[in-house]
Amino acid sequence: MTTTGTGGVLAVIRGGMPAGALDARRIAGTLDQPGCARRQILDAAAIPIERLATLLGCPSGQSPFAIIRGNVFEQRVFDNGMAELIALVREHLDHDLTAVDQVDLSCDQLTEAYGRADNNLRVAETRRHLSAMLSGDPSGRHLLRHPMTTLDVGGVTAYLEADAFSFVHGGQLTTVEVKSFAAIDGVPDPPKSAAALTQAAVYIASLQDTITDLGFDPSRVSTRVLLILPRDFSLTPAGFVRDIAPTVRRLRRRLAALPATTALVAALPVGLSLPALPSKQATEDEREHARRAAAGTVSAMPRRFRDGCISCPLFRYCRTEARAADEVTVIGSVGAELCGDVGTVAEVLSLARGARQPTTPAETAVAMHVGRAAAVAARHADPTSRPSLSGA
Amino acid sequence: MDPYLAYQRLVAAETHTAQPVASCRHVHLSTQPLVLCAYHLAGDEGAPVAFLYGRSPDAANLVVVGEPRNRSLRFRMLERLAADVERYLGRFWSRRAVVDDRGRQKYDPDGRPRLLAIDAPQLIVPNSGTADWLTTLARSTIWLRTDGDYPVDAVLPRFGAHLTHLTKRRATGGSANIVAATELLDLHWVTGQTDAEDANLATRLSWIDPNWLEPSWFSAATSVRGLDAIAAARLAEVLPGAGPVPDPTWDVNELEPAVNTYNRAVSAGVDPAAAVEAVTDAAADALAPTWAATWRAIELSRGLPEAASVSRRWELDRQAWTWHIGRVDAERVWFRRFRTAIQSARLLAQSEAAAATLAADMAFDDPLVMARAVADGMAIEGIVIERDDTHRRPGPSARRMVTRPLIRLRPHEDCLQPIGTTLTWSTNTGVELEITNIADDGVVTLTVTAGMRSPLPEVGDDVCLAAFSPPRYYPDTLPTDVPWTHRLPAPPDEGVA
Amino acid sequence: MVSVEIGNKRGCCVAVCIVLTVDEGLQAILDRVNALQCQLAEALVAGDDNAAERLVAELSVVERRRNRLVHRSLSDAPAYNVTMPLRDQVIRALTLLGRPASARLVADVSKARWGEPIPTKRLSSLRRDEQASWEANPGARAAYLTAALTGDRFAPVRGVLALSSWPLDVRILGPASPRVDLLVNLVNLARELAAGYDSDAAWTPALQRLVVRLARTVPTALRDGISESLDTDRIRRASQRELEVLEPTDSEERAAAAKRAANQLDVRHQLFGVRMHVVVGGNANGEPG
Numbered sequence A: 001m002t003t004t005g006t007g008g009v010l011a012v013i014r015g016g017m018p019a020g021a022l023d024a025r026r027i028a029g030t031l032d033q034p035g036c037a038r039r040q041i042l043d044a045a046a047i048p049i050e051r052l053a054t055l056l057g058c059p060s061g062q063s064p065f066a067i068i069r070g071n072v073f074e075q076r077v078f079d080n081g082m083a084e085l086i087a088l089v090r091e092h093l094d095h096d097l098t099a100v101d102q103v104d105l106s107c108d109q110l111t112e113a114y115g116r117a118d119n120n121l122r123v124a125e126t127r128r129h130l131s132a133m134l135s136g137d138p139s140g141r142h143l144l145r146h147p148m149t150t151l152d153v154g155g156v157t158a159y160l161e162a163d164a165f166s167f168v169h170g171g172q173l174t175t176v177e178v179k180s181f182a183a184i185d186g187v188p189d190p191p192k193s194a195a196a197l198t199q200a201a202v203y204i205a206s207l208q209d210t211i212t213d214l215g216f217d218p219s220r221v222s223t224r225v226l227l228i229l230p231r232d233f234s235l236t237p238a239g240f241v242r243d244i245a246p247t248v249r250r251l252r253r254r255l256a257a258l259p260a261t262t263a264l265v266a267a268l269p270v271g272l273s274l275p276a277l278p279s280k281q282a283t284e285d286e287r288e289h290a291r292r293a294a295a296g297t298v299s300a301m302p303r304r305f306r307d308g309c310i311s312c313p314l315f316r317y318c319r320t321e322a323r324a325a326d327e328v329t330v331i332g333s334v335g336a337e338l339c340g341d342v343g344t345v346a347e348v349l350s351l352a353r354g355a356r357q358p359t360t361p362a363e364t365a366v367a368m369h370v371g372r373a374a375a376v377a378a379r380h381a382d383p384t385s386r387p388s389l390s391g392a
Numbered sequence B: 001m002d003p004y005l006a007y008q009r010l011v012a013a014e015t016h017t018a019q020p021v022a023s024c025r026h027v028h029l030s031t032q033p034l035v036l037c038a039y040h041l042a043g044d045e046g047a048p049v050a051f052l053y054g055r056s057p058d059a060a061n062l063v064v065v066g067e068p069r070n071r072s073l074r075f076r077m078l079e080r081l082a083a084d085v086e087r088y089l090g091r092f093w094s095r096r097a098v099v100d101d102r103g104r105q106k107y108d109p110d111g112r113p114r115l116l117a118i119d120a121p122q123l124i125v126p127n128s129g130t131a132d133w134l135t136t137l138a139r140s141t142i143w144l145r146t147d148g149d150y151p152v153d154a155v156l157p158r159f160g161a162h163l164t165h166l167t168k169r170r171a172t173g174g175s176a177n178i179v180a181a182t183e184l185l186d187l188h189w190v191t192g193q194t195d196a197e198d199a200n201l202a203t204r205l206s207w208i209d210p211n212w213l214e215p216s217w218f219s220a221a222t223s224v225r226g227l228d229a230i231a232a233a234r235l236a237e238v239l240p241g242a243g244p245v246p247d248p249t250w251d252v253n254e255l256e257p258a259v260n261t262y263n264r265a266v267s268a269g270v271d272p273a274a275a276v277e278a279v280t281d282a283a284a285d286a287l288a289p290t291w292a293a294t295w296r297a298i299e300l301s302r303g304l305p306e307a308a309s310v311s312r313r314w315e316l317d318r319q320a321w322t323w324h325i326g327r328v329d330a331e332r333v334w335f336r337r338f339r340t341a342i343q344s345a346r347l348l349a350q351s352e353a354a355a356a357t358l359a360a361d362m363a364f365d366d367p368l369v370m371a372r373a374v375a376d377g378m379a380i381e382g383i384v385i386e387r388d389d390t391h392r393r394p395g396p397s398a399r400r401m402v403t404r405p406l407i408r409l410r411p412h413e414d415c416l417q418p419i420g421t422t423l424t425w426s427t428n429t430g431v432e433l434e435i436t437n438i439a440d441d442g443v444v445t446l447t448v449t450a451g452m453r454s455p456l457p458e459v460g461d462d463v464c465l466a467a468f469s470p471p472r473y474y475p476d477t478l479p480t481d482v483p484w485t486h487r488l489p490a491p492p493d494e495g496v497a
Numbered sequence C: 001m002v003s004v005e006i007g008n009k010r011g012c013c014v015a016v017c018i019v020l021t022v023d024e025g026l027q028a029i030l031d032r033v034n035a036l037q038c039q040l041a042e043a044l045v046a047g048d049d050n051a052a053e054r055l056v057a058e059l060s061v062v063e064r065r066r067n068r069l070v071h072r073s074l075s076d077a078p079a080y081n082v083t084m085p086l087r088d089q090v091i092r093a094l095t096l097l098g099r100p101a102s103a104r105l106v107a108d109v110s111k112a113r114w115g116e117p118i119p120t121k122r123l124s125s126l127r128r129d130e131q132a133s134w135e136a137n138p139g140a141r142a143a144y145l146t147a148a149l150t151g152d153r154f155a156p157v158r159g160v161l162a163l164s165s166w167p168l169d170v171r172i173l174g175p176a177s178p179r180v181d182l183l184v185n186l187v188n189l190a191r192e193l194a195a196g197y198d199s200d201a202a203w204t205p206a207l208q209r210l211v212v213r214l215a216r217t218v219p220t221a222l223r224d225g226i227s228e229s230l231d232t233d234r235i236r237r238a239s240q241r242e243l244e245v246l247e248p249t250d251s252e253e254r255a256a257a258a259k260r261a262a263n264q265l266d267v268r269h270q271l272f273g274v275r276m277h278v279v280v281g282g283n284a285n286g287e288p289g
Helices: A004-014 A024-031 A037-044 A048-057 A063-094 A109-113 A118-134 A191-215 A245-257 A259-268 A285-301 A306-310 A316-322 A333-339 A344-350 A361-380 B003-013 B071-092 B129-140 B154-174 B181-188 B201-208 B227-236 B248-267 B279-303 B308-329 B341-365 B369-378 C026-045 C047-075 C086-097 C103-112 C123-134 C177-198 C205-216 C232-264 C267-272
Strands: A102-106 A141-143 A148-153 A156-161 A164-167 A173-179 A221-230 A237-243 B034-040 B048-054 B058-066 B095-097 B116-117 B123-125 B179-182 B379-388 B393-395 B401-403 B406-411 B422-425 B434-438 B443-452 B461-468 C002-007 C015-019 C145-148 C156-164
Touching: A004 A237, A004 A259, A004 B123, A004 B179, A024 A191, A037 A048, A037 A259, A048 A285, A063 A164, A063 A221, A063 A237, A063 B248, A063 C103, A063 C177, A102 A148, A109 A118, A109 A156, A118 A141, A118 A148, A118 A156, A118 A191, A118 A221, A141 A221, A148 A191, A148 A237, A148 A245, A148 B369, A148 B422, A164 A344, A164 B003, A191 A221, A191 C177, A285 A316, A285 C086, A306 A333, A316 A361, A333 A361, A333 B003, A333 C156, A344 A361, A344 B003, A361 B369, B003 B369, B048 B279, B058 B071, B058 B279, B071 B393, B095 B341, B095 B393, B095 B461, B095 C267, B116 B308, B123 B181, B123 B279, B129 B154, B154 B179, B154 B308, B179 B181, B181 B279, B181 C086, B201 B227, B201 B279, B248 B279, B308 B341, B308 B379, B341 B369, B369 B379, B369 B461, B434 C015, C026 C177, C086 C103, C086 C123, C086 C145, C086 C156, C086 C177, C103 C123, C103 C156, C103 C177, C103 C205, C123 C267, C145 C267, C177 C205, C177 C232, C205 C232, C232 C267
Parallel strands: A102 A141, A173 A221, B034 B123, B123 B179
Antiparallel strands: A141 A164, A148 A156, A164 A173, A221 A237, B034 B048, B048 B058, B095 B116, B379 B406, B379 B461, B393 B401, B406 B443, B422 B434, B422 B461, B434 B443, C002 C015, C145 C156
C-alpha cells in the first residue's frame, strides 16, 4: 500500500487521530492548493482534515440540507434498477437497449454479501468486473455502481469511489458523476460543474491506471464524463456529456510534479504526532491540551498560503500564522507574485518607499514595480481626500 | 496583476486600516433603495428560506418558510415578498416627456412620444452571491402558472418579470439597478486581507469601519469598541454568513432543529403560523448583522461626493426601466427562456464595452482612480516645462506644414508608453497629444493633435495625460452577424412566456 | 383538579399552573421546569450572565424530557394511525408490483395507491423480524418478506424486497434483472392505473405521477405532449418491447442461478440468502483463506 518507511512515519504523524479518506474532492483540491507540503502530508497520512480544523479552532463542516439533498438525488438516479441512469446513458452515450447489466459495488451491498467491505475487497471486486468487461467476457456488466479504484498520490495510494462507470462492448469505459446542484435552462452551474469535472478527472486518471495495471490499454477509458444534475428546480435528472481530456492532463501533470511525500516527511522534525480528538465529554483543559499538541505538529509542516487556501478547512489557522510572520502573502497570491522572494510586508514597503536599498535581483524588481506605485500613491495621498466616516 | 492595488493592500496590512482608492462615489445611490438580504437552502437554489428587506435600516420586513422544501409554503412566502416588492417598484412608475433644447417633445422611431422615468428602482444586496442568486429567483418565478398542480398568485410571475429585467440590466454592466454592498466598498476602499476574504461583507466592512459591530451580537465579555481592523475582522468572521448560502454550522445548529421543530409541531396539529416561530427567530438573528452591514456600507458610500459620470450611467438605467414599465403597462412583457447565439454575443460585447467605459469614466472623474493608471503606466503625470504654440510639422497629406503646438513634459515617473501613442488630457478631454520623443533623461515631447483651439496646459502646470479616453458617443458597433466564437451547430430551443 | 399558583416574587415570573392528576415523574419534571424558569429570571435581573446561560441550557434539556413524558402519558395510540400492520402494507404493495422492488418503490406505491406512508427506515428491521418469525415457525404464514438474492453468491440484495411465495427464479437476480423487474412492475402499475381511470378512483392522480416518473425511462412509453390522463396501453406496449429484448436472456440466467441455489442451499438460505463471513487472512477475492 504505502512505502514502508513513509507509511510508518505517516502513521506516527496521524497519531491518535482516526483515519479519514483521501477522496477525489481532496485530490482535486491539490489543483487549488498546489505545492502546499502541509496539505500533502496531511492528505497522505489520511488525516480527517475537517475534524483537525475544528480542533484548531477553524469552523468547518457541510450543511445537513446539502447532504440530504445530495443523497436523495443520488438515490433517485440509481433506484429501480438504475432506471434513470439507464435512460440517460441511452440518450447521451448511445447505449442500446440491452446494455442494462449492472452490479452494485457499494460498501453497503458488499457488507450485505460478505459481512465486511474494506477498501481492498472493493478494489478487488471492481478489478474483477473491469477485467471481465474489457476482455469481452459474457458475464461482463454494463453499469458498475460505486466502483472503487486506486490512484498514486505523491507515492501514497488513495482509494477512490466513483458514482458509476458505464460500458458497452466495443466502446469505452465512461465515468458517471452525479451531483445535486441544478442545471437551469439546460446550463449546469458553471463554477460548480467545473469543480465536479475536476473531480471526475481524478476518477478517470485512477481508472486509466487501474486498467493499465490489469493489462488493458488506457485509451479504453473515455475522457468524456456523463454529468448528471437536477433539471431546473425539480429533482428530475438530466445528463450532460463533457470531454475533459485537458483537465485529466493538467491533473496528471500536477500529480507528477508532487514531491514524493517521502521527501516531505523526511524533512520534518522526528517524532511529530497528532493527538487523539477530544471526546464530547472532554474538559476545557483536555481540549486545550489537544489543540496545542495538534498546533505544534501542524505548524512544523511548511505551509504555502495563497488565494486558493480559502477552500481549505485549515484556512484560518494558516492565515493567522502568515499574519503573525508578517508574510507578504496575507494580501493573497498577488503578494507572492509581485514580491517573489522578498518575504515580509515591512521589507517590501521599505524597499518600495526607498527607505532601504535593494541588494538582490528580486529586491530590485520589487523596488522598481512597487516603488512606482508607492511614489504615485504618495503624491496623491491627501488627508482631506480620505472619505469621512459619517455616524461612526 | 495591479501593482498599485497590491501596494495599497500592503499599506493596509501594515497600518491595519483600509486604504481609500477613490475620492468620489462611482455608483449611483438612490434616495429610496430597497435593501434585501436572503438565505436559501444549501445545495438548492430553488428553495429560499428567509428574506429580510426594507427601505430604511429601522424598518425591516422578514418573511420565512417553516419547511423550505415544501413548495406550497414556499410560494406563499414568495407571494408576500412579491407583493411588497411590487409595491416598492410602483413608486417608480412616473414618467415625464423628453424634450429637445427648444422644449419640443421628442418622439421614438415608432412615433410615440418619448418618455423617461423620473426615477428607477435600486435593490441593494449584501454581496454578489446574493445578486447573482436574484437571477435564479427571477427564473424560478417568472414561468410559474396560476393554474395547474401548484397554482400561484399572479403577483409571482409579475415579480419574476420585474426581477428578470433588473437582473438583465446588471448583466450588461455599469447598471445600478442591483448593487452589492461588497461592490460598493470594493470600488472605493482596499483592505489588507486577501481577495477571497474580501467576498465576506462583514470582514471587509470591519477594515473600513472597525466600529460597526453591535455588542449585542457577541457575548458580554467581548469588547467591540476601540478595535483595529484585524481584531474587528476576526470578530466579524464568526458572525452568521451574509448569504445567500448560510454557514453550514448555522444549518446544523439552528436551521435544521428549527425546521424539525416546525415539522413536528405541524404534524401534531399546531397552527403553522405559530410553529414557524422557531425558524423566524433563527433567521432574524442570523440576518440581522448582514442587514446592519449592508446599511452601513451604504452610509459610508453616501459620505463620498458623487462622481460626474454617475448620473449619465443612471440615466441609461432609467431609460431601460422606462421601456420595461411601458411593456408592463401594455401587458407585453416577455423574455426568451434561452438566449440565441447572437444575443449571447451581443451581451458579451455589451458587458465588455460597459466595463471599459466604466473604467475610463472612473479614471477621468477621480484623480485617485487615475493614479492607478499612472502607476500602471497607462497614464503619465508631470510638469510642463515648455510649450511652443508656433511649432509646425508636416500635415496629414505631407504636402503642407500645419501648426501643432508642442509641449515638453518632465514626468514624475518614467513614461512607459511608446512613441506615437495618443494621450488625452485629463483636465480637458477634448485635447489629445501624440508622443513624438522620449529623451534619455525622461523628458517627453508631445504635439497637440486635437483640441488646439481650447485652453492648453500652461508651463509649470502639473498635468495628467492618459493613454485612453472617456467614451464620447455610443455607436452601435455591436455584432449583427454571429461572430464565429458564438456559432453553434444547431440553434437552441426557445421558450416564450 | 388542583390549581397551583407560583407567587410573584421580586422579578420572578407569575405562573398559573392547572394540574390534573398526573404521575409523580411528570409532576416532578413540571416542578423542575418552573423552578428553573424562576432561577433564570432572577439571574437575568441580577445581571449574572454565566448563570443565565447555564440555566437556559439546563432548561432546554429538562423541557425536552418533559415533552417526551407528556407525549407518552397522553395516549397509547401508536405513531401512525394505521388500519393495517406494516408488514401487510408491504406485502400488499409487493403483490401489486409483482416482482422484486426497491424499498423506496414499495413505499411510493403504498403511498400513491393506498395513501399509507411507509417509513423506509423501519423496513430493514422488519426484514429481520420476518426472518426471525420464519425461523421460529417455518411456513406458519402464507408469505414472508425477504430480500431478493444476488445471482452469483445468493447474498441478500440490500434495499430490494421480495415475497417468499414467489418462485426462486423470480427472487434471484441476474445482471439484467433489476431492469427487467422494473419493467414488469411498470406494466402492473400501468394496468392498475387503467383500472383506476375506469372506476374514476380518487387515487389515480397520485399513482399517475408515480407511473409517469418510471415510464419516462422507457423509450416511447410517453407521448411528448402533456395530457390529462396517460395512455396506459402505450406504456405497457413500450415496456413489453423492451422486455422482449431483455427477458429471454434474463430468464435463462435466473433459471440457471435458481437451479444452482436449489442444489447448494437449504430452504432457509434459499429464502433469506447467504451472508459470507470472510475470515481474517482471506485472499483479495473475498474467499476465506
